[in-house]
Amino acid sequence: MPESFTDTPLLTERFDAALRYATRHHARQLRKGTPIPYAAHILAVASLVLEMHGDEDEAIGALLHDVVEDGGGRAALAEIEAAFGATVAAIVVANSDTLDPDDRPGWYQRKRAYVDAFPDKTPGALRVSLADKLHNSRSILTDYRTHGDAIWARFGQGLGLATRIYYRELALAFEREHDRLGPAASPYVDELRRTVDAITALAESHQGPDTRTLFDG
Template identity: 80%
Template sequence: MPESFTDTPLLTSRFDAALHYATRHHARQLRKGTTVPYAAHLLAAASLVLEMQGDEDEAIGALLHDVVEDGGGRPALTAIEAAFGPTVAGIVLANTDTVDEADRGSGGAGWYARKRAYLDGFPDKSPAALRVSLADKLHNARSILLDYRTHGDDLWSRFGQSRGLATRVYYRELASAFERERERLGGPAQPAIDEFRRTVDAITALAETHQGPDTRTLFDDAR
């Protein structure tokens, strides 16, 4: 079958500029515990957004979704809005759990508070922001599963954990949150929602093989 073409490309020079901005900001950053440039994750997230038929603002948001959280802070958010507009800045903000480093908190309690707030904010996120979030988390989950199959429980040391329970619980919460927002995410996003659930369930099953049943399933479990 011959390649398809369009007279009105979805991606313009704005996307090119965002790609340059993102790769320069994250130039020295690597994926946790690997030698993989962080840009690989940004490109994967943008690709997944486009596969969900997201628009250029969403693709740019995917490229820039970690800029503020990974050292850019509020000045970066202001710069993103000036360069790429308020819609992109809103997508980035909705996918940032800490804007100011001083608000990050420390230890497990700080991590839990940030992740709980991120999950609680799902109903208020725009469909565009949700699609970028789904792309981000799906690529992360794919990477976790692949590396868990390769490295076993040694993987969890990358996250400052010995057994990875906190991360697994968080990803199960995310899967449920995306499922609750199915309708707002739109038809083209449905396969990605389902793949995210399958990937999270596969991580859980692999953990049970290594460790036995998890002692907690979701954040609010009493057991």
């Protein structure tokens, strides 16, 4: 089958500008515990959003989703809104667990609030979030299979129970919002569940059953 083309490309110069902004912001940053440039993550998240049939604002939000909480703060948020618009800025806010990197709440408080806010997030913000968490969980599973329990040191959480609980909560939250995410996102909701369950099963093979399953027990 020949390649397909369009006379109205989804991605415009706005996406190109966002890509430059994001890669410059994260230029010195690496993925936790690896030599992988952080740009690999934001590119993967944008790719997944486009595969879910997200629009250009969502794809730009995917590129920029970590700028604010990874050091940019409110100043970067203002730059993002000025350059890329209020819709993109709102997607970034919805995907940031703090707007003040130098004065952030504790880990549990931030993660609990992030999950609890799902019903108030727009479908576009949810698709960006799903892409983010799916890429992270894929990376965790791949590295867990390779390095075993040593990977949990990256998160500063002993044997990783808190991280596993958080990802199980995320999988449930996306399943609850399944209909709002749209049919093109459905396979990715299912993949997140499979990936999270595989992480849990691998942890059980290393450590035995988790002592807690979700935030509340």
